[in-house]
Amino acid sequence: LINEAAKAGLALPYTPYWWGLTIGGLLSTGAHGSSLWGKGSAIHDYVVELTIVSPGQPEEGYAKVRRLDEHSSELDAARVSLGVLGVISKVTLKLQHIFxxxxxxxxxxxxxxxxxxxxxxxxxxxxxxxxxxxxxxxxxxxxxxxxxxxxxxxxxxxxxxxxxxxxxxxxxxxxxxxxxxxxxxxxxxxxxxxxxxxxxxxxxxxxxxxxxxxxxxxxxxxxxxxxxxxxxxxxxxxxxxxxxxxxxxxxxxxxxxxxxxxxxxxxxxxxxxxxx
Structure with a gap:
């Protein structure tokens, strides 16, 4: 993620010190860097949209797909969920110009x-x-x-x-x-x-x-x-x-x-x- 963003001239401003994490694991556990500036160093506070998949009914194909954005009341529950609300399958983050x-x-x-x-x-x-x-x-x-x-x-x-x-x-x-x-x-x-x-x-x-x-x-x-x-x-x-x-x-x-x-x-x- 860090390298791909850099190729586009963008940066995720705050990250954990260890990069051996999936984006879903990083968000679900509340991983963070170190900063008191702006929104702070927690990566989940830079999520603007995510897709989460959880068990569904037979008519839903046994999988329920929810897309949550900044206007969704459930986003604050899903972005740090320890995996109990479902599997995070897609994330959109707010990036900054590279520095x-x-x-x-x-x-x-x-x-x-x-x-x-x-x-x-x-x-x-x-x-x-x-x-x-x-x-x-x-x-x-x-x-x-x-x-x-x-x-x-x-x-x-x-x-x-x-x-x-x-x-x-x-x-x-x-x-x-x-x-x-x-x-x-x-x-x-x-x-x-x-x-x-x-x-x-x-x-x-x-x-x-x-x-x-x-x-x-x-x-x-x-x-x-x-x-x-x-x-x-x-x-x-x-x-x-x-x-x-x-x-x-x-x-x-x-x-x-x-x-x-x-x-x-x-x-x-x-x-x-x-x-x-």
Whole structure:
């Protein structure tokens, strides 16, 4: 979708960071990027029309096809539905003229991240913050759109989404399992991987009999990925960060594991009229 839109000189302004999604799955789960600007970063808020297929009566050929647009009262129910209302078969999205983005990653001490979290998200269109509580560091993503005439043709190829050697993944998983068995917090704190650089994807990796794979590929003994996400209202974001910082002060080694798995990624998303 991203590439096809670009060929027409258009862009879907906000997308998730992982592109291994169907458009139906992306909408049904409420996937989003990071932005407080405009309608926000949730892709379902840019749907202007969709077609959804659900079970029907015999006279309907056992399938009921509904076409919903912005004037349909059911659109807010269907665009984030977890698949329970039917199969999304066609989607029309509101696109924008293509533009470029300028990205700068700035690492700082996290002493003022609680004070900065709200204003930073408002200041930059595609802002996010990767926070490493036990390391007491935060990486601010200063990410804004620039004219398409601006020189440069960079690619953001996120490191954890690149293909990795399976033997290295297996070794890392074994080390982590041993640390868990031995309650070895020191090992996690000393070996925390700092993945702050720009990055990539492994969906298009070559077929090499699993010599390389995505880090979480279930066919190999890969890294343990459990990415839990939860929403915090902006007015209480400062208090949440301060509470986590207090926990780190009480037990500095308790959250070292977050450093191994890319920290706490703070993304911004606005409220939506969608029911879910």
């Amino acid at each position: 470029k983005r300028s990205i700068t990653l700035r690492e700082k001490n996290d002493s003022d991240v609680a004070d900065q979290v709200v204003s930073f998200g408002s200041k930059h269109e595609f802002a996010d913050i990767a926070w490493y509580p036990s390391q007491r560091k935060a990486v601010y993503r200063i990410d804004d759109r620039v004219p398409s005439s601006r020189s440069g043709n960079g690619l953001y190829d996120y490191i954890p989404f690149r293909s990795s050697l399976t033997r290295e993944l297996a070794a890392a998983r074994t080390t982590e399992e041993n640390q868990e068995t031995d309650s070895d917090a020191n090992g996690k704190c000393l070996s925390a991987k700092n993945r702050l650089q720009s990055s990539g994807t492994c969906l298009d990796s070559r077929e090499d009999s699993l010599i390389t794979a995505c880090p979480w590929d279930p066919r190999i003994k890969g890294e343990y990925f459990f990415l839990a996400a939860f929403s915090i209202r902006l007015p209480v974001a400062k208090s949440f960060i301060q509470d986590v910082q207090k926990l780190v002060t009480l037990e500095p080694k308790a959250l070292c594991v977050l450093g191994q798995y890319n920290g706490v990624l703070i993304r911004y998303v606005k409220g939506s009229s969608a029911y879910l």
